[in-house]
Amino acid sequence: MAEQPLVSIIIPTYNRAHLIGETLDSVLAQTYTNWECIVVDDGSTDATDELMAKYCAKDSRIRYYHRPDEHLPGGNGARNYGFKMSKGEYIQWFDSDDLMHVESLEIKVRNIIRSKVDVIISKTTTSINKLGTQYSNLRKEFDIVEKNDFYIDFIKSRNNILIGDPIIVRSKTIDVIFDEKLIRGQDHDYLIRLFSQSLKIGRIRNYLYYYRKSENSITRQAANLKFKFANTQILLNxxxxxxxxxIDEVAFEYHRKNRKLYRSYIEKNRPYFVFLHYNFFRKSFNLSIVEFSIYLFLNMIFKKGFDRMKYKI
Incomplete structure (x- = not known):
């Protein structure tokens, strides 16, 4: 490739000494070589420091920092600080337990340059075997998203995009930082604000990003209704x-999500989430106080009757 702009790969990490080595190996294996990898530690208490010292000594393109106190604890603060320390023309957010296809950067950068897009995305997978394919004809696997309201489809979960997949032109990320107060849904929030800009988006229809499912992930903790994660989901909605x-179609979609949350909380015997946000859930069903209270009582006692609570027009 004649033109090789610098790509900044920014990785927040916390107690992932047992996983981040594999992640960095997938970066080191890239066929595209003009990258910098910025790892920002969020206060690990395991052997992350020792491991990162070895990788930094192995390759000067890898740089390691500790999140300063000026940024709030959490992956969001680590990402925002990593961005401050980056120099690349393109930004690649990444997570410390995920993997890239060996040609991921090469394929994405080549298509960014050819098509002059602002963001390029690929397909993601939780099956490591899907990263094994070598691609010979990149153009056939590429198209450009024509819709100007791509972000609306994303809000409505029509496009499944994970934060570690896109490569983004730096100028489009300067005013879009991670909300450091969010502990749940921060990636979704960031991507909505990113895609709501006027962007030219390219899409590669191949699997270039492997997402590792973790038993201790925030998503799983939210699914188990741990208080701070489940409550944050409501606040995000x-x-x-x-x-x-x-935007009627977006509002409709979030009311639908709220009704689904309501049912989940009742079925898992967590009604206090509903009481904490009583009017919020009531309005998602568009029911009066009396109607909603009756349904809530019956749902709590019998764990059924949800189908009768369809949105009242």
């Missing part, structure tokens, strides 16, 4: 409804 209340 409130934020989205407030911001996009004028």
């Amino acid at each position: 409130k934020k989205m409804l407030s911001k996009y209340s004028e």
Whole structure:
């Protein structure tokens, strides 16, 4: 490739000494070589420091930092600091337990240059075997998203995009930072704000990103209804409804998600989430206080009757 702009790969990490080595090996194996990899530690208490010292000594393109106190604890603060320390023309967010296809950067950068897109995305997989294919004809696997409201489809979960997959032109990320107060849904929130800009988006229809499912992931903790994660999901939905209340199809989708959350909380014997956000859930069913209270009581006692609570027009 004649033109080789610098790609900044930014990785937040916390107690992943047992996994991040494999992640960095997938970066080192890239056929595209003009990259910098910035790892920002969020206060690990395992052997991350020792492991990172070895990788930094092995390759000067890898740099290691500790998140400073000016950024809040958590992956969001680590990512924002990593961005400050980066120099690349393109930004590749990545996670410390995931893997890249060996040609991922080469394929994406080549198509960014050819098609002059702002963001390029590929397909993601939780099956490591799907990363084994070598691609010979890149153009056939590439198209450009024509819709100007791509972010609406993303909000409605029509496009499954994970934060570690896209490569983004740096100028499009300067004003879009991670919300450091969020502990759940921060990637979704970031990508919504990114895609709501006027962007030319390229899409590669091959698997270039492997996402590792973790038993201790925030998603799983939220699914188990641990308080701070489940409560944050509700707060995020409130934020989205407030911001996009004028777009009927988006509002409808978030009310649908809220009704699904309501049922999950009741079925798993966590009604206090509903009581904490009583009016919020009531409005997602568009029911009066009396109607909603009756349904809530019956749902709690019998764990059924949800189908009768369809949105009241």
